[in-house]
Amino acid sequence: MRTEICASSLRSAINAAEAGADRIELCSELLLGGVTPSYGxxxxxxxxxxxPVYVLIRPRSGNFTYTAEELEIMRNDIRMCAELGCKGVVSGVLKKDHTIDSVATAGLMEAAGEMDFTFHRGFDWTPDQKDAATRLVNIGCKRVLSSGGMPSAHEGIDRLIFLDRIFMDTLTIMPGGGINERNIGAFKKAGFREIHFSASVMHRSDEAKPAISFMPQSLPDDQTFYFSDKEKIKRMVNLVK
Structure with missing residues (x-):
């Protein structure tokens, strides 16, 4: 089983490579669902x-329905990734009713050229995932990241298995969302070919507490950040070899 680590920092990416992961999905602001990382x-x-480095192409948090201007930003970011030597991008577009926007998504795939293209977890908002997967196959998409429309992939495993059996020859169904050491074995047993996880741990800075916080009250404070832990990644990779 191939392992993809969702890495939101340089430290996380290096840890993933040193721990034996097969590739990374690079993003920023994972607590907001992830957005496109900086050029640097x-x-x-x-x-x-x-x-291999795959990059999340998402210009902002929130929904997955974009304006023409946002789509141009996304295409420009995709071209930047190609110029920097990335192997793939992770993106996608939904219509206002949360069905796949085939035209806009195909435009992003065209910008990606020879880079791999993964449709991200916006897929989990679609009202009919079999129809959504069919639309992706019809535009040539080869991989989708999904939790089966549930809060975690373990909760959605039955639907993921259903989709994997139907689209086995045309679309890689890659489980992602809440994958951990306790449940990763279930996905290997079910026969999935790839899996996505972050193996994150929380780190608390020992710097002085700031006078004010810029973080919403629903999120951790300014002294807390997360990174993908090397030893945790190693253990999880070994569980699915």
Whole structure:
């Protein structure tokens, strides 16, 4: 089983490579669902690790329905990733009713050229996932990241298995969302070919507490951040070899 680590920092990316992961999905602001990382981060990650780098192309948090201007930003970011030597991008577009926007998504795939293209977890908002997967196959998409429309992939495993059996020859169904050491074995047993997880741990800074916080009350404070832990990744990779 191939392992993809969702890495939201250079440290996380290096840990993934050193721990034996097959590739990374690079993003920023994972607590907001992930957005496109900076040029500088992408460049440094590609330079410093020797496993394939896929980059999340998402211009903002919130929904997955974009304006023409936002789509142009996304296409430009995709071209930047190609120039920097990335192996793939992770993106996608939904219509206002949360069905797949085939035209806009195909435009992003065209911008990706020879890079791999994964449709991200916006897929989990679609009202009919079999129909959504069919639409992706029809535009040539080869992989989708999904939790089966549930809060976690373990909760959605039955639907993921259903989709994997139907689209086995045309679309890789890659489980992601809440994958951990306790449940990762179930996905290997079910026969999935790829899996996505972050193996995150929380780190608390020992710096002085700031006078004010810029974080919403629903999120951890300014002294807390997360990174993908090397030893945790190693253990999870070994569980699915």
């Amino acid at each position: 981060m992408i460049r440094e990650v590609v330079r410093k690790i020797d496993i």
